[in-house]
Ligand SMILES: NC(=O)C1=CN([C@@H]2O[C@H](COP(=O)(O)OP(=O)(O)OC[C@H]3O[C@@H](n4cnc5c(N)ncnc54)[C@H](O)[C@@H]3O)[C@@H](O)[C@H]2O)C=CC1
């Protein structure tokens with residue numbers, strides 16, 4: 530593969546993606562460029578080129594991933610001609626990316642730091658100027674980070690910014706609530722912590738298997754009509770489902786409000 534650069538490649542998400550690419554051999558270290566604010570290498574292998582100049586990276590690389598905070602976008606100088614640009618930034622639209630880089634070949638994705646474990650979910654939307662080859666390149670690069678899906682409606686990426694961008698994100702809130710409940714019952718905090726971490730590890734693996742789907746698991750437990758069903762019925766009768774939807778909508782709205 531030709532050179533590929535990550536602007537913001539030492540940040541939380543950019544470094545996770547770089548690690549996935551290097552670990553999976555999707556990108557050879559000698560083909561990878563990283564731009565960050567300081568130009569410092571950190572733990573990156575010596576063959577990776579590190580720069581504090583995004584324009585130099587854009588000059589050298591055929592494919593450029595942008596992963597900087599949305600607030601930094603107005604100050605970013607990244608003339609890219611017609612190179613392939615792809616972004617995992619929240620809030621920054623395909624139109625913004627076209628204005629920023631001048632390139633028509635844009636693919637906008639959402640991903641997550643779970644990429645470091647090759648467990649990210651990365652939905653993406655291509656601009657009309659992106660070719661079939663461009664789509665294949667990005668599909669391969671995002672597959673190296675976990676699973677990916679091509680979508681048609683760019684607006685849905687704001688919802689994925691809420692749903693799957695943060696890891697463990699909203700799931701951590703449920704784990705914390707269960708841990709607090711266990712502690713409130715007098716269970717020693719260390720045991721409560723270990724118990725709930727193990728529960729979420731096992732649940733994650735079981736839910737990743739398909740089928741059954743999450744809703745089918747719930748239905749099976751309700752049908753079993755045992756202890757779990759008694760608790761689940763309290764949730765079913767509560768406003769929690771609507772509140773979860775409100776929370777995810779607020780996060781998606783924040784992404785829309787953060788447009789640079
Ligand atoms: N951290 C997360 O969980 C997720 C982050 N994202 C998105 O990823 C993007 C990056 O987020 P994080 O990695 O959390 O940020 P971060 O703050 O950890 O890292 C940002 C990186 O960008 C570099 N940077 C900033 N401005 C730059 C510039 N003008 N030129 C070169 N390098 C520059 C910084 O040196 C740093 O390495 C954001 O747009 C965010 O919305 C998306 C999904 C999840």
Ligand SMILES: O=C(O)[C@@H]1CCC=N1
Pocket residue numbers: 619690691694695696
């Ligand atoms: O919380 C945030 O703003 C970032 C974007 C998506 C996930 N984390």
